[in-house]
Structure formats: structure tokens, C-alpha cells
Amino acid sequence: MNLNVETQSSMKHLAKQLYRMTWPMIFGVLALMSFQLIDSAFIGQLGVVPLAVQGFTLPVQMVMIGLQVGLGIATTAVIAKALGAHRQQYAKQLGGLIVAMGSAGMAFVCVVIYLLRDSILQLLGAGSSVALIVDSYWRWWLASVWLSAFIYFLYSVSRANGNTKLPGMVMVLTSLLNLALDPLFIFVFKLGINGAAIATVIAFTIGIFIVAPKLLAQHWIFFDWHDLNIKRSLLDILHIMGPAMLSQLMPSLSSMLATKLLASYGTAAVGAWALGARYELFSIVAILALTMSLPPFVSRLLGQRKMADIRTLVHCALIFVLGFQLVIALITFAIAPQLTHLMTSAETVARILHHYLLIVPFSFGLLGTCMIMVSVANALGKSYVALMISIFRLFVFYLPCLWLGAYLGELHGAFFGALVGNLLAGTASYLIYLKMLNKLTATLPANAATQ
Numbered sequence: 001m002n003l004n005v006e007t008q009s010s011m012k013h014l015a016k017q018l019y020r021m022t023w024p025m026i027f028g029v030l031a032l033m034s035f036q037l038i039d040s041a042f043i044g045q046l047g048v049v050p051l052a053v054q055g056f057t058l059p060v061q062m063v064m065i066g067l068q069v070g071l072g073i074a075t076t077a078v079i080a081k082a083l084g085a086h087r088q089q090y091a092k093q094l095g096g097l098i099v100a101m102g103s104a105g106m107a108f109v110c111v112v113i114y115l116l117r118d119s120i121l122q123l124l125g126a127g128s129s130v131a132l133i134v135d136s137y138w139r140w141w142l143a144s145v146w147l148s149a150f151i152y153f154l155y156s157v158s159r160a161n162g163n164t165k166l167p168g169m170v171m172v173l174t175s176l177l178n179l180a181l182d183p184l185f186i187f188v189f190k191l192g193i194n195g196a197a198i199a200t201v202i203a204f205t206i207g208i209f210i211v212a213p214k215l216l217a218q219h220w221i222f223f224d225w226h227d228l229n230i231k232r233s234l235l236d237i238l239h240i241m242g243p244a245m246l247s248q249l250m251p252s253l254s255s256m257l258a259t260k261l262l263a264s265y266g267t268a269a270v271g272a273w274a275l276g277a278r279y280e281l282f283s284i285v286a287i288l289a290l291t292m293s294l295p296p297f298v299s300r301l302l303g304q305r306k307m308a309d310i311r312t313l314v315h316c317a318l319i320f321v322l323g324f325q326l327v328i329a330l331i332t333f334a335i336a337p338q339l340t341h342l343m344t345s346a347e348t349v350a351r352i353l354h355h356y357l358l359i360v361p362f363s364f365g366l367l368g369t370c371m372i373m374v375s376v377a378n379a380l381g382k383s384y385v386a387l388m389i390s391i392f393r394l395f396v397f398y399l400p401c402l403w404l405g406a407y408l409g410e411l412h413g414a415f416f417g418a419l420v421g422n423l424l425a426g427t428a429s430y431l432i433y434l435k436m437l438n439k440l441t442a443t444l445p446a447n448a449a450t451q
Contacts, residue, residue, distance in 0.1 A: 010309065010312055011315075011316060014309060014312050014313045014316060015316040017297070018293065018313060018317065021162070021293040021294075021297060022164070022286075022289050022290055022293040022294075023168075023289075024164045024165045024167070024168025024169065025164050025167070025289035025290075025292045026168075026286055027171075027172055028167060028168035028169070028170075028171030028289075029288045029289050029292075031171055031175035031176070032175055033281060033285070034175065035174075035175035035178045035179055038179055038182070039178065039196055042182050042183060042186055042196060043186075043193055046186070046192055049130065049133065050133065050193040052129075052130050053130050053134060053137060054193070056121060056124050056126045056134070057134075057137075057138070057141060060113060060120065063249065064106075064109070064110075064145050064149070065248065066245045066248040066249040067105075067106065067109065067245055068102075068148070068149040068153070069152075069244070069245070069248045070241045070246075070248055071153065071156075071237070072152055072153065072155070073156075073240060073241070073244040073295065073375075073378045074098075074239075074240035074241040074378075074383075075094075075095075075098045075102075075153065075156035075157060075160060075237075076156050076159050076296040076299060076379070077240050077295060077296075077378055077379050077381060078233075078299075079091045079094050079098075079161070079299075080160045080161075080162075080295070080296040080297070080298075080303065081300065081381070082094060082303060083300055083303060084299065084300035084301060084302060084303020085304070091160075091161075092221065092222035093222050093224070093225055093228045093233075094233060094237075095160075095215070095220050095221040095222065096221040096222045096225070097225060097228070097233060097234075098153055098156070098237065099150075099153050099157065099221055100223065101234070102153045103146070103149065103153065106145075106150070107146055110142040110143075110145055110146050113138075113142060114138055114139065114142055117134055117138055118131065133193065137193050137194055140197035140198050140201060141197040143197070143201050144197050147200075147201060147204035147205060147208065148200070150208060151174075151207050151208050154167075154208065154211045154212060154215060155167035155171075155211070157215060157221060158211070158214075158220070159292060159293070159296050160296045161218070161220050162297075162300070164293050166211060166214060167211075170210055170211055173206075173207065173210070174203040174204055174207040175203075177199075177202070177203035177206060177207075178200055178203040181198075181199035182196055182199045185198050186199075240383040241383075242383070243383035243384050243386060243387035244378050244383055246387055246390075247374060247378075247386055247387050247390040250390050250394055251394065253394075254394040255277070257399055258273070258402060259273065259274075261403060261406060261414070262411075262414065265410070268346070268348040268349045268352060269352055271344070271346070272349045272350075273352075275343050275344060275349070275353050276353060276360060279332075279339070279343070279357070279361075283325070283328050283361060283364055284325070284364055284367065284371075286320075286324055287364075287371055287372065288371075290320075290368075290372060291371055291372065291375040294314075294372065294375055294376065294379070295376070295378060295379035296379070298310055298313065298376055298379035298380065299379045299380070301313065302379070302380055302381070307437070307440070307441045307444065310437070311437065314376055314433070317372055318369060318372060321365060321368040321369060321372060322365040322366075322368075322369070323365075324365075325361075325364040325367075325368055326362075326365055328361060328364065329361040329362045329364060329365070333357070333358055336357040336358050337354065339357055340353050340357065352411065355411075355415060356415055359412075359415040359418075359419055360415055360418050360419055360422075362419060363418065363419045363420075363423050363426075365426070366422050366423045366426025367422040368426075369426035369427075369430055370389065370393045370425045370426045373386075373389055373429040373430060374386045374389050374429070376433060377433065377436060380436070380440060385432065385436050389428075389432055389433075392428055392429070393425035393428075393429065394425075396425075396428075397421045397422075397424040397425040397428065398421035398422065398425055399421070400421070401417040401418070401421030402414055402417040402418050403417070404417055405417020405418070405420070
């Protein structure tokens, strides 16, 4: 009886800590998503060619995001684990190493991409009108990409040290700055699409000048590496970064293949699917926030060898995800007609989107389970397990079920296929996580495994 009370008390304590770390990230992620959406709307007013430029920039941008997020995941995992093991000096040195090496590496990649821009555009099939704008636009866009990566590394160090409020608040601030500066630079100063990139450069620069001094004041980044085994530290980081980066790039490939399948049903189907994907992104914002706040917490508990607390923490996160997403799905089902007409005025697209909203959102809870399991596996240093979960989710369950559903029931069947694919992927990812955690717990000393 006392053990049960103690377990419930521990669960409540961990749940409160997780809540405190997650809510700032929810606002931050929402702000970033809103800014990107409105940024695209502003560019859309400039005409077809600027929109095409943005379209050809997107695949390159996805690669850059994959690189920075992969390193960000590795950052939170290695630093939080070091802090959990009470190796504060090592954690500070890792923070400085990651910020320095990461920003230098991203700068190198940005320069290479700009020098190879003609070859990249030719590979993507861009016309001469697009290439002409890219010459000037990509200078500013790549500058914004580098600044985005730099501030993201700072965010990762902050999250690894248990501070999610600072990244969340600055994400909101930079997004609001971007929204304010976009119309000014695009339309008032008549800089067109370049103005959108310049606005982002200014917003991220201001954000960096807010975050960096605070991290330095807290001594969370340290550049004295005389007693640090740099080679070994980089190998530890790359061990997590490589698979994590591949995991980030896989959804893009999956999205391309799904779009190719749906294209056989016409442009209305592709348009409805794109709107549905955008709605999905907003619906799972709490999950996206959890994938940022949960990993450093898990890594720190791993450093302390508190495996029982890790089980409890992940259990709390999954209960929340499944419950919250079920509520979202039920609300979506109830107001699907109103949502449909709010999102599109095209009748053919609306009919398809309506069916999507009635079916697919009921799988978002298990989709969230899969995403949480990937982030937890990375936090536990099992990056290849995280990669395996991502591969299983997309290429063993989701895409085959989507294809089978389309084969059996055409477009509506594809929606049911997406539903079943997410349900199977979420269930399988949880079983893989349990096997991984049991195996990891068995390798620890008996007293550590039960802590």
C-alpha cells in the first residue's frame, strides 16, 4: 500500500516537472509554425515565380533542417546525460564544443550549397527565371539558415540544462519580429522575396543576442577544451546525430511518395492531402513540444541511472498524448464541415478534405506515440533504435497501408490506410521501446536499475 502511494507521488512529481518543461515549448512551436505559414502567404502575393523559388528551396531547406535537428538531438542527449552523472564541467565543455563546431560546420555547408546552386537547381528541374532570382535570394536565405542553426544549437544547450522557458519565449519573440518585419521589407521597401529572408536574418540575430549572453552568464557553454578528449566527444555526438538526422529526413521522402500516390487521383486530392497534412501539424503541436522537452529529462535520469523514473515519465507522456489527441480527434469530427470550409473554398477539394478530417485524426495519438518513442530512444543514446522505429513507421506500416487502402478503396481507402498505418506504427514503436528499455535496464547494476 505504501509502495503504491509512493509510486503515485513519484508519478505526480515527474508529471509536474514535465508539464513545466513542455508548456513554454508549445507556445514556441506554435509561434514558429504560424510565422512560417504567414511568411508563405506574403510570398504568395508576389506571384508565381517567387512561389516557385520557395518551392525549389524547400528540398534544400529540409536537408539543412535535418542536419541542425540531428545535432540538436545529440546535444540534448549528451549534455543532459553528463549533468545527470554530475559531470558539470564536461557538460559545459560539450556545450561550447557543439556551438562552435556546429555553427562552423553549418557555415561550410551553406557556402557549398551557394557555390553549387546552379547544379542543384538543374537537378531539381528549375527554369532560368527561377535561377535568376535564386542568385540573390539564396544569399540572404542561406544567411538566415545559418543563423537559424546557430540559435537552434543555443536552444538545445538551454533545454539540455533544463531551461525550456528561455527557448520558448525567444521563439515567440523572433516569430513576432518576423511577422512585423515581413510586410515592411517585402512590400514597403519593395525587396520582394529577398525581404522575407532579410526579415528572418534580423529576427534571428536579435534572438541570438538575447540567448547567447544568458547561456554565457549561466556558464552553460565553455570554450576551454585543454582537458577534453575532443575526438571521443565528437564521436559520441555523431553516434546520435547521424541516425537522428536520417530520421528527420525520412518523413520528407515519405511525404513525396505519398503525394506521388495521391497524384493519380487528381490535383484536388493532392490539395486536400496537403491541407490535411497542415492541419495534422497544428493538431500535434503538443506532441512536437514534448519531443523537445522530454529527451533532456530522460537523458538526465539516465545519467542518474533512475530507470524506474524513466518508465514513469514516459508513461505519463503517453497517457497525455493518447488522451489529448483523442479529444482533438473528437472535436475535429464534430466540426469537420466548418473546418473544411474554413480551410478551402474549392468544392472538389472540400469534399475530399472533409473525409480526411473524419478519419485520419483518430490515428494522431498513435502517431504521437511513435514520435515520442523516437525521441526517447535518442535520449537513451539508442539512436539506431530510433532510426529503426522511423523506418518501420514509414516504410513498413504507413506507406504500405496507404497503398493497400488506395488499392482496396481508392481515395477514401487511402485515408483508412493512413489510419491503420499510424495505429500499427504506434503500437510497434511502443513494443520496441519496452524491449529496448528492458535490455538497457538489465545491463545496469541491480541497485541502479531499480532507482
